[in-house]
Amino acid sequence: MKFEIKNRDAAGRICRFYTKHGKVTTPTLLPVINPNRMIITPKEMKRLFGTEMVITNSYIIHKDEKLKELAIEKGVHNLIDFDGSIMTDSGTFQSYKYRDIKIDPLEIVEFQRDIGSDVGTILDVFGTPEETEKKAKEGIQETIKRAKQSMEVKGNMILACTVQGSVYPNLRKKCAEKLSEINADFFPIGGVVPLMESQRYSDLTKCILASKKGLNPSRPVHLFGAGHPMIFPLAVALGCDFFDSSAYVKYANDGRMLFPEGTKKLEDLDEIPCFCPICIKVTSSELKKMKKSERIKQMAKHNLYVSFAELKKIRCAILEGNLWELVERRAHSNPYLLEAMKELRKKENKKWLEHFEPIYKNKALFYTGSQTFHRPILYRCHKRLINRYIFSSNSAVILPEGEKPYSQYYSEVIREIYAKRNNLEIIVNTHIGPVPIKLDEMYPFAQSIFPENIDMETEENGEKIFNKFMSGKKLIFWNEKRSLKKSNKSQKKITENMDLLRISAVADMQFGKNASKALFCGKIKINKSKKTGKIRNIYCNEKHILSMRAGDGMFTLKIKGAKMLHNFFKYPKYRVTVQEDAVPFVKDGKSVFAKFVIDCDEGLRPYDECLIVNKDDDLIATGRCLLNRLEMSSFNFGMAVKTREHID
C-alpha cells in the first residue's frame, strides 16, 4: 500500500494513493457503481469528471449468480468496464439496512480478492447511533476479530478495515487503535450514514475526531457513505481522504439536486442556480418535462459535477492554506454544521488539530466569524506567546488595534517609546489578543484580515488571552493625547535596537524559548531588502545563520544557524534522526524520505525548520518538515523532510 502526503492544510491533506490500477489523488469521491444498473458508466465518469476510482458492491455481485461468475472469470474491472482503481464494499450496509442477510465474513473478503478488487472491505458490524454502549462494544470486538481474520486472507489486495463504535468516542478511538495495531491498509469510518441522514453533524464530527485520534496517520481514511458535498470540507479538514456516494443517483431519483450549501428540489426551481455543463444546456422547465430516466441521468451528472468541483475547491484551499476558511464558510450555510464547529472549540480537539496545522500558509488568514478565533493556528500562537515569549521589561505600553503592519502604523509612537526607554515592551491589544510589536510581521499577525468591529465573542476571547499574557506586568495604556518625552537618541540606534528585538522574539516563537540566545550570541549583522526595508539575512560573527521570509516573517534556517541550535539545544530538540543508509543521500542534497526516519522531535510541526541528524546526533543538514512526529514514524512512503542545506 503506497500512500503519501503531497500537500496539507488543517488536518487535511492532498495525497497520492497508488493501486495496481494507477494513481489516485485524494481527497476524492468514489461514485458508487451498481453493476446491475449504471446510470452513468465509470468510463463516462472518468471522461466527464476525471474520476480516478469508483466503488462497487461485492455483496451485490456475489449474490447474483451471473454477475458472480462473470466477475470471477473476468475480474471486477471487466465487469464494470473500468481500467481505473476499484474499491469494493462488503455488504455491511446492506446487512444493516435489510437485516437478515447471510454473508460469510471471510468468504466475502476472499471473493473481493478473487475478483481483483484494488481495495476490498471487511464485513464489519454496523454500529447504529441508537445502540447501547455495551452493544456497540460487542460490535467493535466482532469487527476487530473479523478484521484480523480478513488480513490473513486478503492476499495482495488493499484491505479496508472499518472503524465502528456507534456514537461513543472512546469506542471509536479504541476500535481505531486496534485496527491500526493489526496494520490494516485503509480505514473507512463506518456507521455514520444515519448521523448524516438526520444532520447530526456534531456527532459525526465527534466520530471522525475520535477515530482519527486512534488511527495510524499514514493510512487513507474514508468517510463511508458520505456523498453530500456539504460535509466534504469539514471532513477533509479533520483528515478524511475518501468519500463514496450513491447520493448522486439517489438524490436524482428523488428529484433533488446537490449543491455545496445544501439540496434543492427541482420542482421548486424556476431557474437552476448552477453553471455546470448540464445546467448550462437545459432550463429547469425542460428538465422537468424530460423523460424520467433521462432526467435522472442529467441530474445525476449535475450532482457529480457539483461534488467533484467541491473537491477541487477543497484541494485548492489546501494549496492556498485556507481550508479552515472554506470549512467555516460552508458551516455558515447550515445551522447543524455551525453547531458541529463547536466541537472544534474544545481544548482537547484544538490540541490534537494543532499537531497537523502547518507553521505558515500561502494566503492571509481571513476572519469569517467567531469560530475563526478557535483555529489551531491561533491556538498555537497564543500558546507560544504564553510559553515562549520573553518579556524585555516588566512594564508594557499597550496600543489599541490599528492598521497592519502595526510597526508601520505606530512607527512614530514606537520611536518615541524606544527613545525614552529601549527595553519597554510594546503590545498591541488586537482583535485576536496581544501582539508584541516585535512579532507584528510574523504570520499570522500581519497576514490576517479582520473586520474593523469584531463580534463580542471574539472580543472576549481576545481579552482573556490578553489578560493571561500580561498578568503580573505593569501596563501603560497609550493614548494619542499623551506624548512621551522627546529624546535625542539617534534614529539609527532605535532601529537597530528594534531589529534585534524583532529577530530575537521571532526566533523564540519559532524555535522555542531561548533559541534567540543560541542564535544571537556573537556580533549580529542584519541585512535588509533595499526595496521593502524588511529584514532579509542575519549574520552572526560574519556567518549567515538565518533568512527571514518576506511572506510570513519567519526564518529559514541556514546550516550555520542549524549548528548553533544543535550545539545549544540537547537531543531531540528540532531533530529529525535518519538511518545511516540515508546519510549519503541527504549529504547529496536529497530529501529525507519517511521510511528512513528513525525518530523526530515531538515539537516539530508541518513546514517547521528542522535539524537532520544521524543516530549519533551528528548534524547532517537542515530542512523543512512536511510531516509531524506521529506521521514521520508511521509513513513508510513519501517525503518527510525537504533538505535545504547540508554539512560540507
Place this chain on the structure above:
Amino acid sequence: MKFEIKNRDAAGRICRFYTKHGKVTTPTLLPVINPNRMIITPKEMKRLFGTEMVITNSYIIHKDEKLKELAIEKGVHNLIDFDGSIMTDSGTFQSYKYRDIKIDPLEIVEFQRDIGSDVGTILDVFGTPEETEKKAKEGIQETIKRAKQSMEVKGNMILACTVQGSVYPNLRKKCAEKLSEINADFFPIGGVVPLMESQRYSDLTKCILASKKGLNPSRPVHLFGAGHPMIFPLAVALGCDFFDSSAYVKYANDGRMLFPEGTKKLEDLDEIPCFCPICIKVTSSELKKMKKSERIKQMAKHNLYVSFAELKKIRCAILEGNLWELVERRAHSNPYLLEAMKELRKKENKKWLEHFEPIYKNKALFYTGSQTFHRPILYRCHKRLINRYIFSSNSAVILPEGEKPYSQYYSEVIREIYAKRNNLEIIVNTHIGPVPIKLDEMYPFAQSIFPENIDMETEENGEKIFNKFMSGKKLIFWNEKRSLKKSNKSQKKITENMDLLRISAVADMQFGKNASKALFCGKIKINKSKKTGKIRNIYCNEKHILSMRAGDGMFTLKIKGAKMLHNFFKYPKYRVTVQEDAVPFVKDGKSVFAKFVIDCDEGLRPYDECLIVNKDDDLIATGRCLLNRLEMSSFNFGMAVKTREHID
C-alpha cells in the same frame, strides 16, 4: 419606461424591465462592450450566458469619427451587432479617470438618443470618496442641473440619471430625491468604483442605502461599475437591479479569475476550482500555456459564467425567500463584507429595510451567525410582540428553549399549566427572544433552524428583547422537577382554550392590536386538518372568516373576515384604495394594478393581507399585497394587489 416587480425578498426584487428591444429580467449584469475590441461579442454572450442587455460607451463611440458616423447612420445596435437592449454610458467615468476630457453634457445625451440607445446616461459629475462635502455638494448640484436639462432632450430614450454625493449619505439621499423629483427613468448609483476597488464595502453600503432611501422605488437602480459577483447578493438585497462590468475582461487581462467568494490568480492555481463549461474543458496548466489572447478570452468567459450564475443564485434565493442567508453566507467569506453587514444592524436601516421585507417566506429561516438576529423579519417580529401582543395574564410561565414546534415539545407541560389556570401566559425563552406559546407555529418562530448552542452576541440580544417584552410581568420559571398540581379539567376544554388563544394572538400580530376583537366577536368554530391536527378554517357565527396557512401559520383573509376588520378599524387601516375605473375589474376577480391605486395604509407590507376599497371606503375585495405603500404610490406598471375574494 416599463418596470414591474414580479417577486421579492429582503429589499431585493425580481423585475421585468421593458425597452424598445425587449424584456430584461433583473437583477442582471450588463457586460461592458468595447466597440473597438470585443473579446466576446454580445451575440455570443446572449447564446452562452443568456445576456439580455449590454452596456457600451457613447463617449468612446463619439470621439472616434468612424464609429460615430457608423453609429449615427446605422444605430448602436448595428454597430455592436446586438438585437437585445443596449445601455450607453456617457464618459463620466472617463472624465474622472483621465481628467481633462471635453464632452458637452447635452451633446452626449442627444448623441445617445440619436444612435438609438435603449437607455442613455447623463454626463454626471463623478464624486470621488476623498473630496470634501462642499466639493461633493457642488458636484451633485451640477449633476442635478445636467439631469434636468438632459430630460428635456432625451426624446423617447430611457434616461439614466446618476446619483452622486461621494461618501456623504445626506448628499446621496438629497441627490436621489432631486433626481426622483424630475421623474428620471433609471437611477445608477455612481462614484462607487473607488470604494469597491479598495474594498470599502461599509461605505458602499452606506452609499447604496442613502441613495435608495431618496429614490423613487418604482425605478430601476443600477450599481455603476459593480462587476465583482462578491458584492451582488448584498447589493441586490439593498435594492439594486442592475450591475455592469468590464471586470470580466479587465480581470482576465490581468490573469485573474472571478469567484463568488473572491478572486484567484491563475498562476496560483494547480487546478481550477470550478466546473463551468470553460474550466471543465481546460486544465490550469493548459490555460497557462495558451496564447495570451485566447487565454484572456477563455478566462473572460469563465468570469461571465461565474457572474451570471451568481445572479441566478440570487434570483433563486429571492424566490425561496432566503436572500438574506445568501448575503450573510457571502459576507462570511470576506472580512470587509462582514464589516459592511454591521451597517444593517443600525436601527434606522433595519427600520427602512423592514418596509420591504415580505411577511412570510417559502423556506425556513436558517441561522448563519450573529448577523441573523438583525434580519428585518426578526426586527419586525420583536417590534410587533412589543406593540401588538396582548397578555392574557400578568403572570407568565417561562420555558427554556426546546424543539420546534414548542407546543408539541411542551404539550404535557402546557396541559398541566392550563389545567391549573387557563389564562397563564406561557413564554418560551428562545435563542431569538421570547416566543409566546400561542405564536409558536407562526413564521418564523416554527420555521427557523438555529444551532443548539447559540453565540454569545445573539444570546445577549435575545435576552434584551426578552426583558423588554416581559417587563412588569411576574415570571414563573418552569423546570422539569417542578410538577404542577393535577386538575381534572377535560383535555377537550384545554385544547379549545389553547386554539382560541392561538388564533387571537396570531390575528393581533398579523393585523394589529385588537384585530382579534374585531374578528372573534361571535360564536367561533375552528376547523382542523384531520391529517396534521393543525388549525385550518375559522368561522365566526357560521361565517368563514379566516384560513390559517399550514406553511407559515398566518391567516389568509376571507371576504367575511375582511368585512369585520373593515367595520372595526377606521380608514386607512389595512386599506388599499383604488380608482373608480378599477372597481369593476376588481369585482370581476382581476388583480389591482399599481397605476389604479390612489392610496394605501402605510402599515401594509409585501405579501400582507389587505382590504381593497373604493375612494368612499366601500369594501370591494380582499387580497394579498405585492407592494408596500411607497411602492404602490410610485409604480405605474405591474401588479399591486392580487385579489383573492370580492364582494358579491
